[in-house]
Amino acid sequence: MNRTLAWVGLLARLVTGGVWIVAGALKITEPDASIAAVRAYQLLPSSLAEAVGLALPAVEVVIGLALVLGVLARGAAVLSAVLFLAFVIGIASVWARGIEIDCGCFGGGGADPGASSAYPWEIARDVALLAASVLVAALRRTPLALDSLLFVRRPVPAAGAPEGAEN
Amino acid sequence: MSSNNSKASARAQKVADERAAQARRETRRRILTIVGVVAAMALIVGGAITVSLLNKKDVKAAPAGSSEYGVTIGDADAPHTVIIYEDFLCPYCGALEAETRDDLERLAADGKVLVEYRPFDLLSPSFGDYPIRAASAFALLLEESGPEVAKKFHDLLFENQPSEQDPDSVSDDDLVAFAVEAGAEEAVVREGIEGVSHRDWVEAATAEAKDADVQGTPTVILDGEVFEDGRTVQDVADNLVKALD
Numbered sequence: 423m424n425r426t427l428a429w430v431g432l433l434a435r436l437v438t439g440g441v442w443i444v445a446g447a448l449k450i451t452e453p454d455a456s457i458a459a460v461r462a463y464q465l466l467p468s469s470l471a472e473a474v475g476l477a478l479p480a481v482e483v484v485i486g487l488a489l490v491l492g493v494l495a496r497g498a499a500v501l502s503a504v505l506f507l508a509f510v511i512g513i514a515s516v517w518a519r520g521i522e523i524d525c526g527c528f529g530g531g532g533a534d535p536g537a538s539s540a541y542p543w544e545i546a547r548d549v550a551l552l553a554a555s556v557l558v559a560a561l562r563r564t565p566l567a568l569d570s571l572l573f574v575r576r577p578v579p580a581a582g583a584p585e586g587a588e589n
Numbered sequence: 590m591s592s593n594n595s596k597a598s599a600r601a602q603k604v605a606d607e608r609a610a611q612a613r614r615e616t617r618r619r620i621l622t623i624v625g626v627v628a629a630m631a632l633i634v635g636g637a638i639t640v641s642l643l644n645k646k647d648v649k650a651a652p653a654g655s656s657e658y659g660v661t662i663g664d665a666d667a668p669h670t671v672i673i674y675e676d677f678l679c680p681y682c683g684a685l686e687a688e689t690r691d692d693l694e695r696l697a698a699d700g701k702v703l704v705e706y707r708p709f710d711l712l713s714p715s716f717g718d719y720p721i722r723a724a725s726a727f728a729l730l731l732e733e734s735g736p737e738v739a740k741k742f743h744d745l746l747f748e749n750q751p752s753e754q755d756p757d758s759v760s761d762d763d764l765v766a767f768a769v770e771a772g773a774e775e776a777v778v779r780e781g782i783e784g785v786s787h788r789d790w791v792e793a794a795t796a797e798a799k800d801a802d803v804q805g806t807p808t809v810i811l812d813g814e815v816f817e818d819g820r821t822v823q824d825v826a827d828n829l830v831k832a833l834d
Contacts, residue, residue: 454645465820471820476642
């Protein structure tokens with residue numbers, strides 16, 4: 423694997439994971455704001471909005487931990503990419519409908535007049551993080567990941583190796 | 590020769606078996622590791638959701654008709670009660686008003702619901718003192734001119750709601766004009782409206798809403814439970830009217 427690319431992958435993994443941990447942790451203790459933020463997108467029916475508002479911060483923290491520690495990093499990166507794609511669609515959708523809300527990305531949320539001026543930058547940020555997630559998923563392994571300890575490839579004796587050469 | 594051959598093939602077989610067994614052990618270990626990690630993740634997700642649920646606040650509103658800081662329409666012993674916490678500047682409150690007012694008035698007149706409107710000041714920290722001026726004028730009318738005039742004034746405030754960007758487009762003179770249109774006497778209310786006579790009332794109403802853990806506006810409470818059934822304000826309004834009819 424290209425060494426530089428591997429370290430860029432590590433950086434992408436740590437930055438994306440760090441963003442998830444912060445974003446999730448800020449919301450876990452503010453469930454009412456989190457639910458209100460999801461409702462403000464006016465995309466999901468009421469009961470589903472409540473479930474998403476409660477569960478999303480928890481999922482964000484776990485994806486962040488998995489990325490930072492490098493545990494099942496590839497799967498976490500794929501989930502991360504899917505979520506960022508969903509957020510980009512969500513923000514684009516409120517923008518298109520002329521709804522002005524705080525994206526609720528890092529807590530807060532709800533109606534916020536004048537918020538639409540922030541939409542392009544929020545979308546750009548999420549696209550960048552989406553790209554970083556895709557890179558991590560594409561690289562399979564990045565340096566300094568716990569996965570390297572958990573899933574060591576033990577040498578399997580080669581076919582037809584003479585006895586005694588196994589160890 | 591043939592025995593040599595069979596010895597060699599037995600040995601090869603043994604090596605192959607060992608390799609297969611080791612590959613199985615390896616796969617098993619991998620699967621167990623993945624299961625363990627996923628289980629740990631599920632535990633963290635569960636723990637975090639539990640923390641969220643413990644931090645979730647239920648609105649504990651005083652029963653409809655029992656607050657000092659509201660105006661009611663309808664029968665006190667109607668089968669349903671609705672409480673609406675609102676800020677005179679909040680655009681969604683204006684939208685909810687426009688969608689529900691006629692239906693709620695009809696249902697209240699038919700004895701099907703007791704509705705209490707509880708205005709308070711949510712938005713002055715962000716958008717200036719219009720919410721305080723408007724709610725103070727509402728309280729003044731409630732005291733000086735009675736609940737019917739105050740309700741009419743409340744309706745006029747929402748019909749002529751300023752935008753959050755320009756809340757001062759509704760001046761004190763405009764508030765006086767709405768009050769007169771609602772049925773108040775200008776001589777009685779002008780001084781109070783211009784001097785924001787009921788600022789204390791607004792602060793107390795706001796404190797009561799905060800104590801009840803009202804998180805935002807509009808907060809609609811149907812028969813004691815927060816009512817949020819719907820994707821948009823319009824959905825919520827339609828479903829509320831449906832639930833009462």
